[in-house]
Amino acid sequence: MMKNSLLINAVLFCLCLLLYAACVATHSASTTGNSQFLDKGETSRYQLLIKANQSEITGIMLLKYMAGEWRGSLINEFGVKVFDLTATGGKCRLQHILPLLDKWHIRRTIASDFAFLLWNAGQGTPGKGKSIEQLPDGAFLLKNEKRHITYLFQPVK
Amino acid sequence: MKKKNLSWLLVVLISGINLQAQQLVPVTKEEQRYMLEKIEASSAKMNTLVCDFEQTKALSLLDEKMISKGKMFYRQDRCLRWEYLSPYTYTFILNDKKILMQTGKSRNVVDVKSNKLFQEAVKIMMGSVNGKGLMDTKNFRATYYWGEKAWTIILIPLQKEMKQIFSLIELTLDVEDYTVDKIKMEEPNGDATLIRLWNKQFNLKIDDEKFAVD
Numbered sequence: 001m002m003k004n005s006l007l008i009n010a011v012l013f014c015l016c017l018l019l020y021a022a023c024v025a026t027h028s029a030s031t032t033g034n035s036q037f038l039d040k041g042e043t044s045r046y047q048l049l050i051k052a053n054q055s056e057i058t059g060i061m062l063l064k065y066m067a068g069e070w071r072g073s074l075i076n077e078f079g080v081k082v083f084d085l086t087a088t089g090g091k092c093r094l095q096h097i098l099p100l101l102d103k104w105h106i107r108r109t110i111a112s113d114f115a116f117l118l119w120n121a122g123q124g125t126p127g128k129g130k131s132i133e134q135l136p137d138g139a140f141l142l143k144n145e146k147r148h149i150t151y152l153f154q155p156v157k
Numbered sequence: 158m159k160k161k162n163l164s165w166l167l168v169v170l171i172s173g174i175n176l177q178a179q180q181l182v183p184v185t186k187e188e189q190r191y192m193l194e195k196i197e198a199s200s201a202k203m204n205t206l207v208c209d210f211e212q213t214k215a216l217s218l219l220d221e222k223m224i225s226k227g228k229m230f231y232r233q234d235r236c237l238r239w240e241y242l243s244p245y246t247y248t249f250i251l252n253d254k255k256i257l258m259q260t261g262k263s264r265n266v267v268d269v270k271s272n273k274l275f276q277e278a279v280k281i282m283m284g285s286v287n288g289k290g291l292m293d294t295k296n297f298r299a300t301y302y303w304g305e306k307a308w309t310i311i312l313i314p315l316q317k318e319m320k321q322i323f324s325l326i327e328l329t330l331d332v333e334d335y336t337v338d339k340i341k342m343e344e345p346n347g348d349a350t351l352i353r354l355w356n357k358q359f360n361l362k363i364d365d366e367k368f369a370v371d
């Protein structure tokens with residue numbers, strides 16, 4: 001009985017170690033922040049068209065990897081800030097969001113879609129109903145099937 | 158020696174600050190009335206305006222500047238074409254009650270009345286170009302400053318919706334033709350947009366096609 005419980009404890013300990021190691025491995029893979037769609041070395045500039053149901057938002061998206069994190073700003077064509085974002089450790093956070101869009105579900109959806117683009121897509125990790133399609137001339141299309149949202153990124157030259 | 162250098166630096170810095178302060182002299186009520194009369198008279202004479210513009214957006218989070226350039230066409234009967242040509246293309250046309258926004262594959266025509274924010278944005282855009290935004294005391298508190306070569310007018314938004322987007326709008330007017338040369342828009346998050354208008358041509362004939370929205 002005593003032997004059994006020691007064995008169970010040992011197995012559990014090993015399992016915990018394995019799980020911890022797996023978590024650390026996943027975490028370190030994510031924190032490299034390699035997105036196959038973006039160049040980490042310089043600021044990426046895109047003309048962005050977000051389509052959600054019958055609404056559309058257009059603007060200029062700037063993305064830059066600096067100080068160990070992804071940073072981005074979406075501004076409308078007139079220069080008005082739509083939102084800022086920072087992404088680190090596989091997670092994305094929106095800041096300074098335009099009051100018109102400042103609803104928790106919008107914040108959460110956009111943050112999750114950008115986290116997928118900036119972190120998970122580069123690792124080949126499948127997103128839940130999310131995909132990225134490479135288009136000609138460096139453009140790409142990020143799709144969130146569940147929420148019926150598409151993000152069309154076209155490089156600004 | 159070090160102390161001496163530092164004190165010199167301090168003197169230079171302080172005199173620099175004074176110089177800055179001298180450049181912006183707040184005006185008296187009488188002078189403000191004079192400025193408004195000049196701007197109104199100039200606006201009344203201006204049927205059309207065609208010019209180039211350069212927009213510089215400073216983004217503090219990225220420590221970056223985004224510069225875009227384009228052409229602007231204005232006609233006094235509430236017609237405005239604001240067209241970005243580089244590094245991206247985007248066209249905004251206001252034709253009285255309708256707005257067209259066109260970029261790449263996206264083309265949208267909206268009714269100005271459909272959205273309060275659109276109404277305000279149009280008011281700012283038209284008001285900035287023809288100077289009439291300065292008379293909008295319901296939406297902005299305006300402070301006027303004299304300068305030898307330029308006048309500066311600082312508009313502080315009073316309405317909640319506008320305050321959330323801009324903390325202030327600064328207009329710089331050329332004292333030769335009393336039209337706007339620069340528009341600086343500061344946001345509550347510390348970022349700013351500067352729009353510079355130049356190569357201004359007044360009262361040219363502009364084809365209706367430039368303001369077509371349908």
